[in-house]
Amino acid sequence: MILLTLIASILIASISIYQFKREAKDYHQERLERKENAIKEHINFVLSTTTYPLTQKNLPLIFKDKIHELSDIHSLQINIYSLQGKLVKSSKASFSIDTVAPPIPKYILGLIQSSVDKRYVDVKTIDDKKYRASFSQIKDLKFKPLGILNLPYIQDDGFYERELRNFLIRLSQVYSFMLIIAFALAYFLSSYITKSLKSISLKITSTNLNQKNEKIETDDSSREVNLLIEAYNGMVDKLEESALLLAQSEREQAWREMAKQVAHEIKNPLTPMRLTVQSFERKFDANDPDIKQKIKDYSETLIQQIDTMTSVASAFSNFASMPAQQNETLNVVSVIELALEIFNEEYISFESNDPEIITIMDRTQLIRIITNLVKNAIQAIPDFQAEKRVKINVKKQDDSLLIQVSDNGTGIDASNIPRIFEPKFTTKTSGMGLGLGIIKNIIENYKGTITFESEIGKGTTFTVTLPLIKNQ
The missing domain is CATH 3.30.565.10 (Histidine kinase-like ATPase, C-terminal domain)
Known part of the structure; x- marks a missing residue:
């Protein structure tokens, strides 16, 4: 949300800067065209009322006084050049120390001749200031070229720069307020979402096969989080069933192993007892003078093996069922x-x-x-x-x-x-x-x-x- 707000503000600011610059360019271009059309109409009027023959040589005489009048009326410097690019008359005040004005460059003369409307606008930037200079042909009453009209124009963008600066300040204020709201909304939304996710994470971390796992109970979560909670609760049920089955299987396996061990331990003394009984039966003689000693040895052997089986049974009994605590x-x-x-x-x-x-x-x-x-x-x-x-x-x-x-x-x-x-x-x-x-x-x-x-x-x-x- 914050990223989208920042991107939107950057895009709007970029488009606004581009639009202001485009409007400033269009404004100055149209203003120069209006000035040029008005001056040319005025020049045509002067040419139609002059008493001098309409020739290139007479241009200084025709506009000797009129050029300053035209410059004052239209608030713009006016220069008139010959068709060869040499300055003929200028509304700019001249001083004795002024050098000879440079002629129109040949490439501009070529561009004027090659254009359809016999016009060319030269744009230059000098000392961070933009200059426009329009060049167009002056024609007599029969539309024959007499000279070239040059109108120097300084492009003042101060107004548009001030407007752009004020607009960007207002835009930054609005979007700063929107960013604060976006931060607040993002914090509360993330807290709302992560609150349930945190509880789920804690439950999942504490989930263990060997314990009773609690289910998650919540009603204030989003649909996606509720689906996750339902999946976890289902897993807890299945885990409990698996734990019961595993515990039962382990108990059964333990008792089977214990039964095998007890059977093995009981069989160990039974074998010598059987051999002792069989040996005694074969060698028994009632008239043997050592019969009492043999019976005593026989009895001690059997008692010893019986004691062994008793200890096995006692150990198994103690392990199988612990006595109640006193x-x-x-x-x-x-x-x-x-x-x-x-x-x-x-x-x-x-x-x-x-x-x-x-x-x-x-x-x-x-x-x-x-x-x-x-x-x-x-x-x-x-x-x-x-x-x-x-x-x-x-x-x-x-x-x-x-x-x-x-x-x-x-x-x-x-x-x-x-x-x-x-x-x-x-x-x-x-x-x-x-x-x-x-x-x-x-x-x-x-x-x-x-x-x-x-x-x-x-x-x-x-x-x-x-x-x-x-x-x-």
């Missing part, structure tokens, strides 16, 4: 110190900047977080390593509780980092790899986070951040 007000520092008492390793150290950090939380789940992380830290340190170190640090930071468990073990390989919290993923030779998955669920249920930093050969640090919940 929240209570507790001192995190004392609970963690109590949880660490089950570990006998001398290289385990505990630090806390505060003797008391009070929060509301399930005591059992907090102990499970600590024991799982500490047990993983102990297992991450090789048995042959001379210097072992596991450090637990608890501190309060703003309104959050930070628990850090560090070790100087082997570290986590870069290829395993993306899968570290996946169910059934483990780098150990025993276990189902459900421990970190379980405590991650516990921490996220409290709106917390668990992160880690690891370096091969130097160790790993797990950081748990939990919001501090106080009694209202």
Whole structure:
């Protein structure tokens, strides 16, 4: 809108300048023609009333006094030249110091002769002033050429320049006002349009497959913006349907994988149990003096395998269904110190900047977080390593509780980092790899986070951040 206004103002100003100059040119051309026609009529009258014979030689005598009279009447300088271009008579006052007037150039004489009306107008610019000079033949009563009439004319454009300047000033004032209005309209129109586009942009930026996306509700938008909003709302519906299908598919896939893992872990102890029973059946002898010891060994083998299957079933049960939270007000520092008492390793150290950090939380789940992380830290340190170190640090930071468990073990390989919290993923030779998955669920249920930093050969640090919940 602003660009169109500027272009319009420039075009109008350009056309106006061209029009004023054209009018000035036409005016001076017509004015010179009128002057010339009037003077020639007067000259014809003088020629018809003179007593001198109408010859080229008598032109100075015929216009001796009349040329000044004609110049005064028409307010214009008059020069009369011979047909050869030599000045014969001029209304301009002459002085003794004046030089001889230059003759008419030959090319002008040629142009006069070659033109239909035996007339030529010469236009020149000297010192930024335009001069017009008309040359036309003077004829006797029988239309025979006697001489050449020259009328010098100074083209004064002052009036038109003043009018043009005043017009451009008024035009600039009008268009300045129009530009201000255009700026205001452009601002309000763009604000009206971009207001809806900004809300749409914010909604699209915050759209995520893993969350509940809100639709856009607006009634004051243009038709095109409303079409865009309808398309976005339709996309949100489809995205929600896709998210539900994806979540269902992921759950089904996870349970299938979990079922395969559980079946595999249960089959592992069943095979030695079957072999033990078959071996005992073949070798059973009631009269064997060592029968009691063999029965005892047989029973211990079966119990050991049964315990293995029980641990598998318990781990799966703990992961599949977390027990309900039994929240209570507790001192995190004392609970963690109590949880660490089950570990006998001398290289385990505990630090806390505060003797008391009070929060509301399930005591059992907090102990499970600590024991799982500490047990993983102990297992991450090789048995042959001379210097072992596991450090637990608890501190309060703003309104959050930070628990850090560090070790100087082997570290986590870069290829395993993306899968570290996946169910059934483990780098150990025993276990189902459900421990970190379980405590991650516990921490996220409290709106917390668990992160880690690891370096091969130097160790790993797990950081748990939990919001501090106080009694209202």
